[in-house]
Amino acid sequence: MTLVTDLRAILGDEDVMEEPVELHLYSKDASLMRGQPACVVFPRDAAEVAEVVRLAEAHGVPIVARGAGTGLAAGASPTEGGIVLVTTAMNAIDIDPQNRTAWVGAGVINLDLSKAAQPYGLHFAPDPSSQSACTIGGNVANNSGGPHCLAEGSTTSHVLGMEVVLAGGEIAILGGQAPDPPGLDLKGFIVGSEGTLGVVTRVLVRLLPIEPDVRTLLMSFDTVKDAAQTVSDVIAAGLVPAALEMMDRRMCQVVENWLEAGLPIESEAILLTEVVGETDGVISQAGVISEIAARNHATDVEIAETAEDRALLWKARKSAFGAIAQLAPDYYLHDAVVPRTRLVETMEAVYAIADRYGLTMANVFHAGDGNLHPLIAFDASDEKVNAMVHQAGEEIVAACLRVGGALSGEHGIGIEKRDLMRSNFSDLDLDAQARLKEVFDPCGVFNPRKVLPMGSRCFDFGGVRREVPEGVWV
Amino acid sequence: MTYHPPHISWLEVEIPGAPATAFQIAPKTIRDVEAILRYATEKGLVVQVWGGGTHSGYGIPPPPDFVMSMERLADVEAWEPDDLTIVVGAGARIETIEAMLAERNQSLVLSERPGDATVGGVIAAGVSGLRRGRLYATRERVLEVTMVTGDGRLIRSGGRVVKNVTGYDLHRLAVGAFGSLGVIVSVCLKLWPTPPGSATVLVDDLEQASQIVRPLAVVDVDGQLMVYLQGTEAEVESQTERLGGKWTPGLDWPADPTGAWQWSLRVPPAGTSGAITRLPGGWSHLAIQGVGEIRAASDNQDGAEELRSWAEASGGQLVMTKGDPAIFDPWGTKPPGLALQERLISEFDPARIINPGRLPGGV
Numbered sequence: 001m002t003l004v005t006d007l008r009a010i011l012g013d014e015d016v017m018e019e020p021v022e023l024h025l026y027s028k029d030a031s032l033m034r035g036q037p038a039c040v041v042f043p044r045d046a047a048e049v050a051e052v053v054r055l056a057e058a059h060g061v062p063i064v065a066r067g068a069g070t071g072l073a074a075g076a077s078p079t080e081g082g083i084v085l086v087t088t089a090m091n092a093i094d095i096d097p098q099n100r101t102a103w104v105g106a107g108v109i110n111l112d113l114s115k116a117a118q119p120y121g122l123h124f125a126p127d128p129s130s131q132s133a134c135t136i137g138g139n140v141a142n143n144s145g146g147p148h149c150l151a152e153g154s155t156t157s158h159v160l161g162m163e164v165v166l167a168g169g170e171i172a173i174l175g176g177q178a179p180d181p182p183g184l185d186l187k188g189f190i191v192g193s194e195g196t197l198g199v200v201t202r203v204l205v206r207l208l209p210i211e212p213d214v215r216t217l218l219m220s221f222d223t224v225k226d227a228a229q230t231v232s233d234v235i236a237a238g239l240v241p242a243a244l245e246m247m248d249r250r251m252c253q254v255v256e257n258w259l260e261a262g263l264p265i266e267s268e269a270i271l272l273t274e275v276v277g278e279t280d281g282v283i284s285q286a287g288v289i290s291e292i293a294a295r296n297h298a299t300d301v302e303i304a305e306t307a308e309d310r311a312l313l314w315k316a317r318k319s320a321f322g323a324i325a326q327l328a329p330d331y332y333l334h335d336a337v338v339p340r341t342r343l344v345e346t347m348e349a350v351y352a353i354a355d356r357y358g359l360t361m362a363n364v365f366h367a368g369d370g371n372l373h374p375l376i377a378f379d380a381s382d383e384k385v386n387a388m389v390h391q392a393g394e395e396i397v398a399a400c401l402r403v404g405g406a407l408s409g410e411h412g413i414g415i416e417k418r419d420l421m422r423s424n425f426s427d428l429d430l431d432a433q434a435r436l437k438e439v440f441d442p443c444g445v446f447n448p449r450k451v452l453p454m455g456s457r458c459f460d461f462g463g464v465r466r467e468v469p470e471g472v473w474v
Numbered sequence: 475m476t477y478h479p480p481h482i483s484w485l486e487v488e489i490p491g492a493p494a495t496a497f498q499i500a501p502k503t504i505r506d507v508e509a510i511l512r513y514a515t516e517k518g519l520v521v522q523v524w525g526g527g528t529h530s531g532y533g534i535p536p537p538p539d540f541v542m543s544m545e546r547l548a549d550v551e552a553w554e555p556d557d558l559t560i561v562v563g564a565g566a567r568i569e570t571i572e573a574m575l576a577e578r579n580q581s582l583v584l585s586e587r588p589g590d591a592t593v594g595g596v597i598a599a600g601v602s603g604l605r606r607g608r609l610y611a612t613r614e615r616v617l618e619v620t621m622v623t624g625d626g627r628l629i630r631s632g633g634r635v636v637k638n639v640t641g642y643d644l645h646r647l648a649v650g651a652f653g654s655l656g657v658i659v660s661v662c663l664k665l666w667p668t669p670p671g672s673a674t675v676l677v678d679d680l681e682q683a684s685q686i687v688r689p690l691a692v693v694d695v696d697g698q699l700m701v702y703l704q705g706t707e708a709e710v711e712s713q714t715e716r717l718g719g720k721w722t723p724g725l726d727w728p729a730d731p732t733g734a735w736q737w738s739l740r741v742p743p744a745g746t747s748g749a750i751t752r753l754p755g756g757w758s759h760l761a762i763q764g765v766g767e768i769r770a771a772s773d774n775q776d777g778a779e780e781l782r783s784w785a786e787a788s789g790g791q792l793v794m795t796k797g798d799p800a801i802f803d804p805w806g807t808k809p810p811g812l813a814l815q816e817r818l819i820s821e822f823d824p825a826r827i828i829n830p831g832r833l834p835g836g837v
């Protein structure tokens with residue numbers, strides 16, 4: 001029996017694709033890396049996923065779980081072939097308003113969850129820029145962030161439990177509505193593991209009450225340094241706004257040219273910040289922030305008065321990556337994180353790298369948590385430019401690590417940064433991570449050769465004998 | 475005393491409150507911890523890791539061959555107020571660190587009344603403070619963990635930045651693991667700024683408390699309900715007025731109930747009030763409303779079995795945090811994924827020398 005015949009016996013003909021054009025559609029995520037899947041499947045529940053996992057193990061082929069494919073690190077690109085398991089048919093939402101939680105299918109779109117929760121006065125806090133397309137399963141796989149995770153944390157802080165299909169097709173329910181489930185926090189470990197430990201089919205998420213009032217402030221500065229100092233001073237004043245975003249001049253120009261959102265195109269940097277809470281609270285917080293901005297030579301401070309004004313400002317922020325198409329046909333969006341106090345020097349280093357290669361770069365990023373997103377606009381059809389973009393990218397990452405940063409703040413490692421992991425971790429650290437991967441996935445079917453570089457599993461300590469099953473990628 | 479290792483004998487100390495063992499030691503460096511654990515693995519000696527002793531009642535502590543205190547690994551390695559991060563040794567007392575952080579209006583948000591508790595101890599036990607409903611639980615504050623595995627390997631997970639998805643989150647797995655993967659030697663934590671205004675307001679009922687959409691905490695101590703507010707001074711003032719009721723400036727946190735037996739009852743958040751009514755007569759309690767965590771104390775274990783059955787049927791647990799594990803099972807029904815947990819631990823502590831059997835299910 002072939003793999004596809006076996007799969008069709010379980011899922012039916014329609015939910016297993018193998019036509020070349022279909023395979024091509026699912027051959028990559030939003031990164032630049034493409035693979036060649038053997039087939040694409042659309043299971044409807046954990047039981048079907050379990051069957052797929054057992055078949056994959058029996059046939060010795062990888063499974064790459066995928067939601068909407070908005071990932072930027074090639075985590076969902078089937079670069080080792082095998083089965084692309086699309087989660088979008090698992091899209092039920094079951095809200096428990098009393099407990100402020102929801103059981104959500106892995107294929108539910110992030111924004112659809114918040115829309116469904118809105119009638120109950122609730123919302124899901126993680127809000128990646130791709131939230132109108134990306135799925136909860138993808139958010140869990142990458143521990144996604146977004147502008148509003150400054151105050152509320154990334155996806156991991158909002159996952160209370162999960163239904164997950166583990167090796168051997170074992171279906172496990174981990175965590176729950178009650179706090180502090182005893183035992184090792186397996187669900188917490190699975191969040192952010194990029195589909196390499198199992199396939200998450202349903203997620204129990206925390207929902208937060210929609211705050212009664214909000215103020216969105218747009219602050220303009222003549223230097224990046226003044227903007228960064230404002231960020232630090234706001235926090236020193238005891239405030240953690242819901243979001244604190246920075247855009248540089250070039251990004252403002254590009255967005256403004258397209259959207260006419262009223263962004264100040266003459267400023268070197270703008271800060272977009274939002275405070276939420278009771279009306280009296282947001283008014284006084286907005287006042288404190290305005291004063292701090294003025295002290296740091298802000299050239300202008302605007303407070304969005306209406307919901308429309310606020311929506312337009314956020315549209316400007318979240319459309320930045322689309323607007324960049326005006327500059328060049330392709331873009332390479334970086335994601336690295338540095339301690340907030342090292343933002344200014346890191347930005348300067350990043351600009352210098354782009355200048356040295358003559359590349360067009362714009363920046364829009366989460367200043368509050370030091371999460372940089374330098375974006376290089378280029379034409380990928382030019383091989384020479386491609387190589388330069390790649391080289392500049394590595395230099396940017398190195399510059400971030402030099403000041404005590406990390407490889408990725410919210411996009412994940414996937415393949416994009418896999419081989420840079422050695423610059424972030426010691427051999428022993430990587431060995432420990434590889435051991436955990438092996439325990440979860442002894443047959444090596446879950447998204448192999450992602451996250452960990454080749455040869456991570458290279459130690460043997462204390463004379464403890466280890467047996468590695470055949471076919472394990474480590 | 476036959477297994478008394480000569481190369482670590484000079485680290486010997488007396489640890490008040492710790493179980494009596496042939497020897498008790500306090501490593502001075504991370505290298506010491508590596509050497510001690512390698513030696514213990516080689517000889518098959520069971521070690522109980524000691525912080526402040528405040529969570530020593532959890533689980534079934536195995537009879538240890540020796541106790542290792544983390545008291546000398548308590549330095550502040552780095553504190554960057556503008557980054558909201560701190561790197562400290564696991565043995566640092568929370569109270570000491572909080573006193574230092576208060577000078578710059580920052581907090582660890584780990585525990586409001588820590589007593590002798592250490593940073594490493596609270597993380598290993600996975601317990602959280604009363605502000606967890608608004609500022610999240612202990613696991614969300616842990617950015618980086620450096621630990622020594624049972625077989626003496628020094629490993630690090632996470633990083634010293636507030637947002638990070640680089641690699642597997644081994645540091646989150648270490649929270650609440652009671653050292654089963656390794657001994658935590660140092661951590662980087664996310665700090666939180668303390669705004670200038672705060673108040674503690676006594677209210678009559680939850681309906682009155684619910685006028686504030688996201689207060690810092692709502693705590694019920696034996697039927698007395700308190701709302702904790704924090705923010706700008708103007709904000710706190712108007713919220714206090716709106717709430718009505720008797721109030722005092724500042725945050726007046728209650729102490730945990732104490733008794734011969736102590737408990738942690740965990741239920742879905744909306745079931746908190748219902749859970750309080752289920753407590754056997756004579757139990758005192760402190761409940762965090764909106765979270766589903768109820769800390770309780772009693773003179774005996776009468777009624778605990780029925781309470782546990784109810785809690786588990788409601789999707790929660792009753793955990794004994796102090797008492798006699800020979801009389802009452804501390805954890806209750808085994809959690810899922812035990813075989814997986816066993817295999818994970820074997821990769822880190824192959825000789826099972828750190829707190830063996832302390833976790834639920836005898837893991």
